[in-house]
Amino acid sequence: MSRSDATESRTERGRTLASLPPGSRAVVRGIRVRREFAHRLMELGLVPGTEVLLVRRAPLGDPFELLVRGAHFSIRRSEAERIHVDAL
Amino acid sequence: MSTRSERILIVGSPNSGKSSLFNRLTGLRQKVANYPGVTVERKVGACVLASGQRVEILDLPGTYSLTPRSPDEAIVRDTLEGRLDAGPRDLVVAVVDATNLERQLYLALQILATGRPALLVLNLMDAADAQGLSIDVLELERLVGVPVLPVSSRTGRGFDRLRAALDCGGTDRLPDDGIPLDPALGYQAVEAIVQRVTRRRARPDLFRARLDRVLTHRIVGPVIFLALMATVFQSIYAWATPAMDALAAGFHLLADAARGALPAGPIRSLVADGVIVGAGTVASFLPQLAILFFFIALLEDTGYMARAAFIMDRVMGGVGLPGRAFLPLLSSFACAIPGIMATRTIESRNDRFATILIAPLMACSARLPVYALLIGAFIPDRHFGFLSVRGITLLALYLFGILAALAVAWVAKRTLLRGPRTLYVMELPPYRMPSWRSVLLAIRSRCLLFLQQAGTVIVAVSIVLWFLASYPVAPPTSASTPGSALEHSFAGRLGHAIEPAIAPLGFDWKLGVGLISSIAARETMISTMATMDRMGGRPRYTPLVAVSLMVFFALAFQCMSTVAVVRRETNSWRWPIFMLVMMNGMAWAASLVVYQGGRMLGWG
Numbered sequence: 001m002s003r004s005d006a007t008e009s010r011t012e013r014g015r016t017l018a019s020l021p022p023g024s025r026a027v028v029r030g031i032r033v034r035r036e037f038a039h040r041l042m043e044l045g046l047v048p049g050t051e052v053l054l055v056r057r058a059p060l061g062d063p064f065e066l067l068v069r070g071a072h073f074s075i076r077r078s079e080a081e082r083i084h085v086d087a088l
Numbered sequence: 089m090s091t092r093s094e095r096i097l098i099v100g101s102p103n104s105g106k107s108s109l110f111n112r113l114t115g116l117r118q119k120v121a122n123y124p125g126v127t128v129e130r131k132v133g134a135c136v137l138a139s140g141q142r143v144e145i146l147d148l149p150g151t152y153s154l155t156p157r158s159p160d161e162a163i164v165r166d167t168l169e170g171r172l173d174a175g176p177r178d179l180v181v182a183v184v185d186a187t188n189l190e191r192q193l194y195l196a197l198q199i200l201a202t203g204r205p206a207l208l209v210l211n212l213m214d215a216a217d218a219q220g221l222s223i224d225v226l227e228l229e230r231l232v233g234v235p236v237l238p239v240s241s242r243t244g245r246g247f248d249r250l251r252a253a254l255d256c257g258g259t260d261r262l263p264d265d266g267i268p269l270d271p272a273l274g275y276q277a278v279e280a281i282v283q284r285v286t287r288r289r290a291r292p293d294l295f296r297a298r299l300d301r302v303l304t305h306r307i308v309g310p311v312i313f314l315a316l317m318a319t320v321f322q323s324i325y326a327w328a329t330p331a332m333d334a335l336a337a338g339f340h341l342l343a344d345a346a347r348g349a350l351p352a353g354p355i356r357s358l359v360a361d362g363v364i365v366g367a368g369t370v371a372s373f374l375p376q377l378a379i380l381f382f383f384i385a386l387l388e389d390t391g392y393m394a395r396a397a398f399i400m401d402r403v404m405g406g407v408g409l410p411g412r413a414f415l416p417l418l419s420s421f422a423c424a425i426p427g428i429m430a431t432r433t434i435e436s437r438n439d440r441f442a443t444i445l446i447a448p449l450m451a452c453s454a455r456l457p458v459y460a461l462l463i464g465a466f467i468p469d470r471h472f473g474f475l476s477v478r479g480i481t482l483l484a485l486y487l488f489g490i491l492a493a494l495a496v497a498w499v500a501k502r503t504l505l506r507g508p509r510t511l512y513v514m515e516l517p518p519y520r521m522p523s524w525r526s527v528l529l530a531i532r533s534r535c536l537l538f539l540q541q542a543g544t545v546i547v548a549v550s551i552v553l554w555f556l557a558s559y560p561v562a563p564p565t566s567a568s569t570p571g572s573a574l575e576h577s578f579a580g581r582l583g584h585a586i587e588p589a590i591a592p593l594g595f596d597w598k599l600g601v602g603l604i605s606s607i608a609a610r611e612t613m614i615s616t617m618a619t620m621d622r623m624g625g626r627p628r629y630t631p632l633v634a635v636s637l638m639v640f641f642a643l644a645f646q647c648m649s650t651v652a653v654v655r656r657e658t659n660s661w662r663w664p665i666f667m668l669v670m671m672n673g674m675a676w677a678a679s680l681v682v683y684q685g686g687r688m689l690g691w692g
Contacts, residue, residue: 065398
């Protein structure tokens with residue numbers, strides 16, 4: 001209980017990936033999506049503590065291009081809104 | 089070291105250059121088929137090793153994970169775990185992109201952890217060199233515990249050593265000395281390895297950064313995208329025509345030759361009017377297929393396809409489809425067959441089936457001659473300013489098909505194809521020079537697949553249609569025009585039989601015969617109508633009937649070739665039958681509304 005409280009308060013202070021302007025760097029804190037999605041995102045390298053670069057948004061504002069561990073990939077806003085980060 | 093392996097399994101993530109490695113090892117000695125029960129491609133080839141021995145080599149679908157999310161990923165896991173299609177002595181070749189070691193090693197270590205005899209191939213070494221990246225291969229070998237082979241599938245560098253290593257069969261590992269399935273711990277292990285083996289880090293890819301800034305620019309990006317799509321569309325719509333005409337002329341000559349060589353009678357008619365016509369129908373799709381798959385392979389190999397999907401994702405997302413559905417749907421305006429075959433680039437099954445479901449609603453090029461004929465004959469040539477009524481009618485028919493498709497997709501994704509929400513993650517790979525070898529092999533395998541699987545059905549249905557239109561033979565006493573022979577045939581009787589069903593749409597039995605004949609190909613309607621015309625008493629239709637008929641054509645699922653391809657791509661008869669019922673039901677209802685509504689308004 002105390003552990004989840006701690007995560008809560010930390011992410012509360014942080015922001016989500018979706019709120020960052022293009023070109024900004026951040027460190028992943030936690031992913032609040034359903035388990036299997038979270039597992040897949042972590043397999044792509046988005047484990048807590050990883051540095052992420054939000055490269056750009058698509059011309060219509062969604063999806064987002066991320067640079068994680070040397071690889072670029074795109075995720076939709078609906079997921080980016082649930083990835084909690086600390087902006088660098 | 090282990091004993092010689094019986095088979096080689098190539099495993100890696102989608103952008104590891106796995107397929108070009110496979111192509112380099114097998115050349116033309118490869119075959120594409122489907123795994124039983126699913127629509128995942130199974131690519132097998134034969135590879136000659138350094139010793140001269142030939143072994144079977146299997147290119148498993150690209151995967152990001154051994155915790156599967158899709159049928160193709162499940163196949164990779166099941167094969168590696170020995171539940172599917174694999175023997176214990178199979179040699180696993182784990183392929184990684186050397187320029188992206190950190191990300192790709194994560195999967196590779198999991199693959200190695202399955203405990204099969206294995207090799208690790210560092211692919212794309214030419215790109216790694218160009219970026220100034222340097223990897224300590226010996227240290228990596230020591231850390232992962234299997235032979236590591238740096239190669240470049242594009243230039244062929246390192247392949248002699250790879251073939252020799254394949255001969256030796258790799259190294260057995262213990263299944264439990266791999267990395268844990270928890271990604272956080274897995275990446276910790278990977279980070280440690282990468283740190284120790286990287287002697288010089290890669291320079292940032294400035295070329296990519298510059299090109300992406302243009303190609304995904306807010307305004308320039310979509311403009312370039314539309315221009316490229318227009319080129320693809322134009323080429324399948326127009327550039328394929330000369331080749332298609334040449335093929336048609338060739339099959340015409342062949343039919344004439346058959347008529348000359350065979351004695352008059354049912355056999356001659358069967359060969360010339362049934363078999364050769366069917367084979368000609370099959371062949372007529374090949375130019376469009378080849379051109380479309382040329383572009384798809386090119387766009388995929390260069391890395392642009394992922395950018396196109398990135399740009400279109402928001403637009404297609406509106407009806408619940410991914411960005412990748414755009415190109416198959418655009419292609420379907422030329423012909424639904426290459427379009428449906430192109431849906432293989434869509435990962436999620438539900439998205440792929442939804443795209444297949446609506447592809448035949450795009451106004452294909454076979455509908456155009458029917459539209460043109462009916463518009464020319466029945467729609468008044470009036471102008472409002474620079475707008476002609478005929479032009480607007482044609483445009484309206486195209487838009488009608490698109491709107492119907494969007495509506496069907498929207499409904500299907502909320503009902504039939506609802507399923508769990510999909511995670512849309514897509515890798516945006518670096519830009520690369522395409523490998524012409526891979527592009528040509530992709531075209532070849534697509535065309536062969538079509539010939540084998542759909543071709544047979546199309547020829548068979550052509551023979552059935554020939555039979556329906558030729559038998560029973562009209563008695564010689566009656567005035568023997570082609571039209572009266574057709575009326576006397578089963579097709580003619582079928583036309584009469586369905587007349588009660590189509591009369592509310594304004595269609596008489598002659599149009600019924602035309603609709604039956606359009607099963608072979610929609611444009612056949614025109615020649616059938618011409619034959620019926622020659623019966624004397626040219627059928628007179630009102631413009632309202634013509635509009636009703638065009639609306640019917642816009643929605644109806646008539647083309648047997650498409651039915652055959654849907655059957656093949658969905659691997660069951662359920663989907664093509666469902667589409668036949670749904671689309672023809674929609675067509676009937678829409679025509680009914682148009683015709684009866686028009687009559688009520690006094691336009692009949």
